[in-house]
Amino acid sequence: MSRRQPSGPAASAASPGSGTRPPGPPAGGPRRGGHGAAMAPAEKSLNFGASARRLIGLLKPHRLRVIAVLALSVTAVVMNVVAPKVLGKAVDAVFAGSVSMHLPLGSTKAQAVAALRASGQSKMADMVAAMDLVPGSGIDFDRVATILLTVVALYVVASLLQVVQARLLNTVVQRTVEKLRADVDAKLQRVPLAYVDSRPRGELLSRVTNDIDNVGQSMQQSAGQLLVSICTVLGVVVMMLTVSWQLTIVALLTIPLVMLVAGQIMKRSQGQxxxxxxxxxxxxxxxxxxxxxxxxxxxxxxxxxVEAAFASTNASLTEVSRRAQFLSGLMMPIMMFVGNLQYVAICVIGGVRVASGQMTLGDVTVFIQYSRQFTQPVTQIASMINLLQSGVASAERVFEVLDAPEESRDARGRGAGENAHLPTPLRGEVVFDDVRFGYHPDAPLITGLDLRIEPGQTVAIVGPTGAGKTTLVNLVMRFYDVDAGRILVDGVDVRDVPREELRSHFGMVLQDSWLFRGTIADNLRYGRLDASDDELLEAARATFVDRFVHSLPDGYDTIIDDEGGSISTGERQLITIARAFLARPDILILDEATSSVDTRTEATLQQAMAALRQDRTSFVIAHRLSTIRDADIILVMENGDIVEQGSHDDLLAARGAYWRLYEAQFAGAAQTDTDEGKAADVRPA
Structure with missing residues (x-):
């Protein structure tokens, strides 16, 4: 009875073991290498606009919250920019009241202005004429108090709206980043094995962790502030125009300078x-x-x-980070300098206009405050743009993963309902028909391979390293697709069968013992989640896992991690063999499955493996020829081709490639035993 294995990177996709590994990605791409094979970073500027638009597009599922954030931001900004205008009325009321105290009580404002002109105080007369006052009345403290309470209310309500806006924005950003992580994780389950094999694992992990975290932080820190800053700039400009269009022009003259500085800094910092x-x-x-x-x-x-390689890359990272942060840091002092120039110009021109009666003191005070409100968000926008550059740079690296070509679920253009399906029950016949394959188009590995494996046969594959042994089984399981020819399982081309269905009939034990954090029982059930306790014990006893589990403090509930924890390498391998035993696959693949156990355990395991292979087609990849003597067919591979096939005895009698491999393994051992025997003969009693 066949059992479906869980789909996952370790359940269905396995790194090649003892056979040929993919030599790397196409020319020009990153390559897996040692400590000195670091991937060269791109220095050219990223496509900021397209990537930023795509990043904003991730917010679409939360459009209602985004609209609420916009509405709250606009409302809060309106209140914040109106408040100074209202506060200016309080300044005018205090100043006008103070001036009125020096004017004759009972006279009208027109009479007071005429008297001032008659006494030669023309500038004072112009100033009084522009004020709203009653001569001799003094300061109207009730009016001032009402204005101040109104300003406080505006600021309090605006602050509350900003708190709600920040809460909503935080929810939107975190859920967007959560979805982005989920999309990347799902994507990595769909990419072909070649994509993962051809990239340094740490660099790929950095995109999944560091880059996504940076995207979230950049959106959190910049999106809300950028939105508020843009609204503030627009609102302040409108309010400044209502106060004085002449001073507004003076304030806006700084915009071209700001944009020029920001553009130059962005141009130089993008690549960094x-x-x-x-x-x-x-x-x-x-x-x-x-x-x-x-x-x-x-x-x-x-x-x-290792330290030298780390120090070199660390120094390079420090240098580019220093340049990026230095360029970003230039923005604030430059903007402050521009803002100070603007402040001086407004104070001088505003003072002249107050003295001439063209503006009130309150209006100038309000405009100075608006000019500060105008400079600050412009500075923040420039700073946020630099922060966004970092976030968009990370987003582009994440998008490269999301845009990677996927493993086709339905091969050769078939629709989801048009796939071929393997027969049930599966007999296990495997046929290679003129198969051709190479990891690179210009470097063929297998050329014109023809092979028929009958149901229930055990096929051993041997040969020197790089001969193509693991490649053969990787093609059967469609970790890679053939370039030409076809592979048939029970008469069905594997390319016409969905990969998940195809792999559900296979069980695999690799040379590397892949375990996961959890209990031993969880690891055993990984290949068949619905296995009963009795079936689990049966598999554990058949593969001698039960023998060492009882010596552990918690038995089958002992927690282990991906490195095996407190159990030995051989014991970890026994668990992976028991996992395949419990899965009850129709076709079994053993890739140097006993390479990590001792000789005595290996001999015992051969009996368990024989029981495991009973009534199912099995592929056994082996370097130690002593482990495959009882195989029905032994295939000898060299340079991707099968150069010999037959039984152990027949191949030895042929004195060909298999005989040479056998002699290379056992002649040295036999010679060593003979030399030790001779040495023992001459030892003193």
Whole structure:
């Protein structure tokens, strides 16, 4: 009975083991390498406009909240920009009241102005004529109090609206980032194995973690502030025009200078932000590689080289980050300088207009406040643009993952309802018909392969490293598709079967023992979630997992991580074998499955493996020829071609490629045993 395995990177997709690995991506792309094979970051400017529009498009599912954020922001800004105009009336009331105290009580304003002109105080007369006052009345404190309470109410309500707006915006950004993470995770489940194999793992992880986090932080910090700043600029300009169009022109004269400065800084900082995040990905790749192979680094004494490679990339990252932050930091002092020039100009021109009676003191005070309100958001907009550059640079790196070509779910143009399906129950016949394949078009590996494997046969595949052994089974499971020819399972071309359905009939045990954080029982059930406790125990006993589990403190409930925790390498491998045993696949693939266990355990495991292979087609990839003597067919591969096939005895008798491999493995061992025997003969009693 066939059981469906869970779809996942370790359940259905496996890194090639002892056979040929893909040598890398097409020319020009990033390559997997050692510590010195860091990916060179792109220095050219990113496509800011298109990427920013796409980033904004991620907010569409939350359009109602976005509209609410816009409405709250506009309302709060209107209140904030109206408040200074209202406050200016209080200044006028206080100043006019103070002036009125020096004018004769009982006279009208016209009489007071005429008296001032008659006494030669023309400028004072012009000033009084522009004021709203009653001679001799003094300051109207009730009116001033009413105005101040109105201003306080405006500021309080505006602050509350900004709090609600910030809360809504935070919800929108966090849910957008959550969806983006989910989309990237789902995408990585759909990309072909070649995509993951051809990229440094740490660099890919950096896009999924660091870059998405930076996108969220940039949107959170800049989106709300940018929106408020733009609304404030527009609102302040309108209010300044209502006060004095002449001073408004003076204030707006700084805009071209601001845009020129911002444009030059953006032009120079874009490439630095792209390089910063590319270097971050490279550095993460080196760190992940060094810690994953920490034991090898120690064993071979490569610590200084690892440190040197890290120091080099770290220095490059520091330099591009320094340049990016320096350029961003220039914006604030330049804008403050421009704002101060604007302030001086407004004070001088405003003072002249007050003295001439063309403006009131309150209007000038209000306009100075508006000029400050105008300069600050313009400065913030310029700063937010630099922050957005960093976020958009990260977003573009994430979009590159989302835009990666996917594994076709329905092959060769078939629709979802037009796929072929494997027969049930599956017999397990596998046919290679003139198969041709290469990881690169200009480097063919398998050329014209023909092979028929009968149901229930155990097929062992041997050959030197790089001969194409693992490639053969990767083609059967459609981790890669053939370039020409076809592979048939029970007469059905595997390219016409959805990958998930095809792989549900396969079980695989790799040379690397992939485990996941969880209990031992969880890891055993990974291939068949509905297995009962009795079936789990049966599989564990058949593969000798039960023997060592009882020595653990929590037995099958012992928590292990992806590195196996407190259990040995061999015990981890036993768990992966038991996992395949419990899954009950129709076709079994064993890729150097016993390479990590000791000789005594291996001999015992052969019996369990024989039971596991009973009544199912099995592919066994092996380097140790002693483990495949009982195989029905042994295929000997060299340079992607099958050069010999037959039983163990027949191939030895032929004294060909298999015989040479066998002699290379066992002649040295036999010679060593003979030499040790001779040495024992001459030892003193």
């Amino acid at each position: 932000y792209v390089a910063q995040w590319a270097h971050t990905g490279t550095l993460n790749g080196q760190i992940e590689e060094a810690f994953t192979a920490h034991e090898l680094v120690k064993v071979f004494g490569r610590g200084p080289q």
